[in-house]
Amino acid sequence: MSHDTQNTVSTGSLPGPDVVEAVLDEAYERFRDLDEGTVIEGVPALADAEPDLFGVALMDSDGAEHIRGDARHQFSIQSISKAFAYALVCQEIGHDAVLERVGVDNTGVPFDSVLAIEHNEGHPMNPMVNAGAIAATGLAPGDSSAERWDFLLHGLSRFAGRELEIDEAVYRSESRSNQRNQGLALLLEGHGRLSGDALGVVDVYTKQCSLLVDARDLAVMGATLASGGVNPRTGEQVVDASIARDTVSVLASTGMYERSGEWLFEVGAPAKSGISGGIVMVSPGKGAVGAFSPRLDDAGNSVRGRKVSAHLSRALGLDVFASRPPSDLPSEGPRVRRR
Numbered sequence: 628m629s630h631d632t633q634n635t636v637s638t639g640s641l642p643g644p645d646v647v648e649a650v651l652d653e654a655y656e657r658f659r660d661l662d663e664g665t666v667i668e669g670v671p672a673l674a675d676a677e678p679d680l681f682g683v684a685l686m687d688s689d690g691a692e693h694i695r696g697d698a699r700h701q702f703s704i705q706s707i708s709k710a711f712a713y714a715l716v717c718q719e720i721g722h723d724a725v726l727e728r729v730g731v732d733n734t735g736v737p738f739d740s741v742l743a744i745e746h747n748e749g750h751p752m753n754p755m756v757n758a759g760a761i762a763a764t765g766l767a768p769g770d771s772s773a774e775r776w777d778f779l780l781h782g783l784s785r786f787a788g789r790e791l792e793i794d795e796a797v798y799r800s801e802s803r804s805n806q807r808n809q810g811l812a813l814l815l816e817g818h819g820r821l822s823g824d825a826l827g828v829v830d831v832y833t834k835q836c837s838l839l840v841d842a843r844d845l846a847v848m849g850a851t852l853a854s855g856g857v858n859p860r861t862g863e864q865v866v867d868a869s870i871a872r873d874t875v876s877v878l879a880s881t882g883m884y885e886r887s888g889e890w891l892f893e894v895g896a897p898a899k900s901g902i903s904g905g906i907v908m909v910s911p912g913k914g915a916v917g918a919f920s921p922r923l924d925d926a927g928n929s930v931r932g933r934k935v936s937a938h939l940s941r942a943l944g945l946d947v948f949a950s951r952p953p954s955d956l957p958s959e960g961p962r963v964r965r966r
């Protein structure tokens with residue numbers, strides 16, 4: 628079932644720009660010297676990242692932006708592309724078809740694991756880790772890898788509001804070291820769960836992961852999901868409001884690898900991270916935060932990105948689960964506190 632969000636949204640608004648600026652200063656200063664975590668190894672072009680980089684950007688649903696630090700430093704989007712590729716594919720083939728072909732559940736296993744496929748008779752389950760994301764990329768419309776790539780490049784660029792480009796060094800490096808992803812794709816194909824030729828789909832997936840973005844781009848892309856699918860900078864409707872809603876709901880349970888539950892408990896807003904150190908966090912109706920810092924925790928989430936997102940969520944009311952008691956209850960009203 629798809630949801631009509633027209634009359635059924637429950638969101639609120641951000642504090643005014645002065646408060647946002649002050650909170651961003653505080654958050655950035657608090658975590659700028661934190662050096663916990665390690666840069667990803669295994670993909671040579673990513674292992675070379677400068678560990679001290681730290682940028683944060685916030686874009687509200689009206690398109691106002693606030694940035695700090697290295698928010699304009701470019702890095703490859705990696706796994707964060709999965710969120711937006713998923714939205715684009717859902718838009719093309721519909722909520723139910725993606726649910727049936729790919730699934731929406733966290734698998735609790737590392738991002739490049741084959742276990743979820745084998746445990747679920749070929750059903751990849753989680754579109755935010757590699758098996759499910761490769762299956763989703765295979766669902767992009769087109770008769771060839773070139774057409775599928777064109778669709779995704781164009782769609783991801785519409786989310787960012789500018790033409791995105793591939794980091795050729797990362798693309799080449801990942802293409803030489805992505806045998807696991809090729810294995811996942813062949814396994815999916817063997818289970819009849821992949822459209823398109825397996826190695827061609829992995830190539831498109833590798834390209835999508837190699838697109839260059841900065842933290843500010845992530846904030847624009849996230850703010851598009853937070854604003855009923857309309858890019859607040861360009862005004863373009865990139866996906867329907869119902870698809871933006873579906874995508875954000877999937878991020879809530881799957882976006883932060885095996886730490887998705889812990890993230891939701893601590894931070895309270897749907898998010899997606901990638902192994903190059905980016906995080907996008909979406910607060911429906913309010914806006915989005917893009918963060919970048921290459922040192923990762925053992926699940927693959929940026930340590931400073933995680934901390935700064937948690938701080939901003941609390942200080943700016945981005946947490947989608949937080950509420951306060953109503954202030955307008957009559958004094959004789961039903962407020963009963965039992966001891």
Ligand code: GLU
Nearest residue numbers: 705706738757836901902
């Ligand atoms: N390109 C990486 C891979 O497929 C992305 C991993 C990630 O960011 O989680 O392995």
